[in-house]
Amino acid sequence: MSRMTRRTAMIGGLSAVAGLGGLSLAARLAGQYGLVPPDSGGLYGVGETLTYAAQRMLTSGHSLAREFDRSQISAVAPVNGDPPQRDGYQRLLAGGFSDWRLDVEGLVARPSSFTLPELKRLPARSQITHQACEEGWSFIAEWTGVALSDVLARVGVSTRAKYVVFFPFDDFWDSLDMADAWHPQTLLAYGMNGRELPTGHGAPLRLRVPRQLGYKSVKYLSRISVVDTLKDIGQGFGSSAPEAGYSWYAGI
Amino acid sequence: MTHWVTAVSVGALIVSGVAILLAHPRLYWGETGAVGAPSLIDLPLPFVLTGQPGWGRYLHFLAAWASVLAGVLYLTWGFVSGHVRQDLIPARGDLTSAALSRAVATHLRRPRPGSDDFLTYNVLQRLAYLSVVLLLFPAMVWTGLAMSPALTSVLPFLVNGVGGQQSARTLHFFAAVALVLFVIAHVAMVILSGWTARIRGMITGRRGERARLA
Numbered sequence: 001m002s003r004m005t006r007r008t009a010m011i012g013g014l015s016a017v018a019g020l021g022g023l024s025l026a027a028r029l030a031g032q033y034g035l036v037p038p039d040s041g042g043l044y045g046v047g048e049t050l051t052y053a054a055q056r057m058l059t060s061g062h063s064l065a066r067e068f069d070r071s072q073i074s075a076v077a078p079v080n081g082d083p084p085q086r087d088g089y090q091r092l093l094a095g096g097f098s099d100w101r102l103d104v105e106g107l108v109a110r111p112s113s114f115t116l117p118e119l120k121r122l123p124a125r126s127q128i129t130h131q132a133c134e135e136g137w138s139f140i141a142e143w144t145g146v147a148l149s150d151v152l153a154r155v156g157v158s159t160r161a162k163y164v165v166f167f168p169f170d171d172f173w174d175s176l177d178m179a180d181a182w183h184p185q186t187l188l189a190y191g192m193n194g195r196e197l198p199t200g201h202g203a204p205l206r207l208r209v210p211r212q213l214g215y216k217s218v219k220y221l222s223r224i225s226v227v228d229t230l231k232d233i234g235q236g237f238g239s240s241a242p243e244a245g246y247s248w249y250a251g252i
Numbered sequence: 253m254t255h256w257v258t259a260v261s262v263g264a265l266i267v268s269g270v271a272i273l274l275a276h277p278r279l280y281w282g283e284t285g286a287v288g289a290p291s292l293i294d295l296p297l298p299f300v301l302t303g304q305p306g307w308g309r310y311l312h313f314l315a316a317w318a319s320v321l322a323g324v325l326y327l328t329w330g331f332v333s334g335h336v337r338q339d340l341i342p343a344r345g346d347l348t349s350a351a352l353s354r355a356v357a358t359h360l361r362r363p364r365p366g367s368d369d370f371l372t373y374n375v376l377q378r379l380a381y382l383s384v385v386l387l388l389f390p391a392m393v394w395t396g397l398a399m400s401p402a403l404t405s406v407l408p409f410l411v412n413g414v415g416g417q418q419s420a421r422t423l424h425f426f427a428a429v430a431l432v433l434f435v436i437a438h439v440a441m442v443i444l445s446g447w448t449a450r451i452r453g454m455i456t457g458r459r460g461e462r463a464r465l466a
Binding site for chain 2: 043044046047048050051055058059063064065066068072074075076077078130132133134135136137138139140210211212213241244245246247251252
């Protein structure tokens, strides 16, 4: 009996040591290859890290979100939340966004400021994709805009860049890793279903990230910043979502 | 061991699943669905959004990883050790309609097992456990993954095979209901057949007279 116990204890101890060693090695490798999300702390962070790392490894080759036929566009495309009430936004809205600019700054060779007509002169892309809200509802719509990658290429992104941060006119700022930032379907959209982007859907310009849930598709864009760390923005979780209790990565 | 990890994580999955469902307690068929669009079922539940943080999803995914890893360990062990073959797959003779109806009749007449079948699963248990392990759990995982736009960008058949993203959500719900019913029946059976002895046996791994008499 005592021998069994000793053997069991030894095997248990050895596997615990091996397990911990394996975990720390895995954590170091994951950190090195950018597989750790900014909200990786705490117990829930374990699940988040596993999900983000597993999905990043699977989707490494710029896999494309499903696209749909024009006949599948939803008749109902609900809007969550109200447009920003701040004076700055309301004034731009009243003026038809003629004074609106998109600032692109941070770790870029040529910090730039784009007007809406300037963005529309860049190559236009359209996609008919599915957008699911984390609440559970969803719709399909056609989005038209400029690929974020085209804008990034134009301003010249530093090799130190790790994330692109999106600041809107409201509080729901967010960020993408470079895999999603360079992804061909990631759009800065100014049109929806063949028309100008409606105010409730994020006019004049919103992000579209079809490989993630709807809340990553930041509306009412004002400024884009390329950074190498998210630690000093907000509470350091990479987005306003974790501050409200939702995960930073929303590939689900 | 994997049983208790699974038990805890399935409990967490159910609780967090309900929290997620309450954000939008309507079910749809096809790719899309929203308030104002035709729904399949409006569950008689309130929309609970205010003050609901995303803990539901954080917990759901943590628990999903725990149960999937436990499930993989269990199945690997189950096939290697012969547990699946010996204890779960019913003997061919037990699957004739006569044998099955005899088993059902015995089960209904005498819910407490005799001492002879304390240690093995009868044919009805085998069928129930097998369908949970090999059908229900994989169905939960499949329909769960089918709702991920990142995963379906690599594996579109996950969602196309079940008729769309909202169909996956609806099937995920019904599979969860089936799983909850199984858990209720499963726990009820354990209580009926002697809670203390069975749980002690499961924790210590000791079976037989001593555990049963103690």
